[in-house]
Amino acid sequence: MRGLFVGRFQPFHNGHMKAVEWILGRCDELVIAVGSTQRSFNRMEVFTAGERIEMMRRALKARKLDGRCIIIPVSDINNNALWVSHVNSLCPEFDVVFSNNPLVKLLFSEVGKKVVEVPLFDRKSCDGSHIRKLMLSGAKWKELVPKEVAEFIIQKRGIERLRSISKEDKYGVVA
Numbered sequence: 001m002r003g004l005f006v007g008r009f010q011p012f013h014n015g016h017m018k019a020v021e022w023i024l025g026r027c028d029e030l031v032i033a034v035g036s037t038q039r040s041f042n043r044m045e046v047f048t049a050g051e052r053i054e055m056m057r058r059a060l061k062a063r064k065l066d067g068r069c070i071i072i073p074v075s076d077i078n079n080n081a082l083w084v085s086h087v088n089s090l091c092p093e094f095d096v097v098f099s100n101n102p103l104v105k106l107l108f109s110e111v112g113k114k115v116v117e118v119p120l121f122d123r124k125s126c127d128g129s130h131i132r133k134l135m136l137s138g139a140k141w142k143e144l145v146p147k148e149v150a151e152f153i154i155q156k157r158g159i160e161r162l163r164s165i166s167k168e169d170k171y172g173v174v175a
């Protein structure tokens with residue numbers, strides 16, 4: 001059986017990693033759709049699609065799970081009613097969708113796909129916006145993401161990027 005897991009992964013953190021492991025305990029293979037690929041270099045969406053794919057691949061490889069996961073970039077489209085067809089056109093076939101996102105669940109249920117909720121692992125700290133805040137403030141964040149992801153973010157100067165794009169320009173606008 002093959003599953004689908006959709007997320008923005010900004011960044012790919014321990015909660016996402018545990019979710020992938022949980023799903024792979026129930027499926028043979030997993031398609032991981034990296035959503036909102038057109039967005040990067042802003043406070044909410046810091047990393048490019050390529051960077052998110054790279055950080056996920058490194059974390060999966062270190063856990064010998066890369067052979068069971070297929071990572072597919074999926075851009076947003078301006079029409080929710082067509083989004084499932086858009087995902088289907090980009091991804092290999094899958095039998096079940098794993099998601100907690102209300103819109104994602106609704107759209108796949110409408111076309112008769114089986115949808116399963118994923119337990120939220122350590123949601124208090126494993127939360128993308130919380131982790132980005134910690135990065136900005138200089139507080140500890142590395143232990144909340146897989147080691148390979150932390151190394152990659154440091155290598156890409158991700159913290160410096162987040163700080164730069166969080167500064168206001170002369171019009172008081174933040175990226």
Ligand code: NAP
Pocket residue numbers: 006007008009010013015016018019034035036075076077078079080083099100101102103104118119120121122123126127128129
């Ligand atoms: P999501 O993956 O369902 O995640 C929702 C929230 O739950 C996020 O805050 C996420 O974490 C968190 N989360 C999910 N699983 C978790 C787990 N097991 N443990 C801990 N936290 C977990 O929603 P999403 O990230 O917004 O991804 C949905 C994607 O589909 C987006 O890219 C969206 O744009 C796309 N989409 C597009 C369209 C369209 O183009 N018309 C329509 C529907 C959906 P973090 O915040 O920590 O990452």
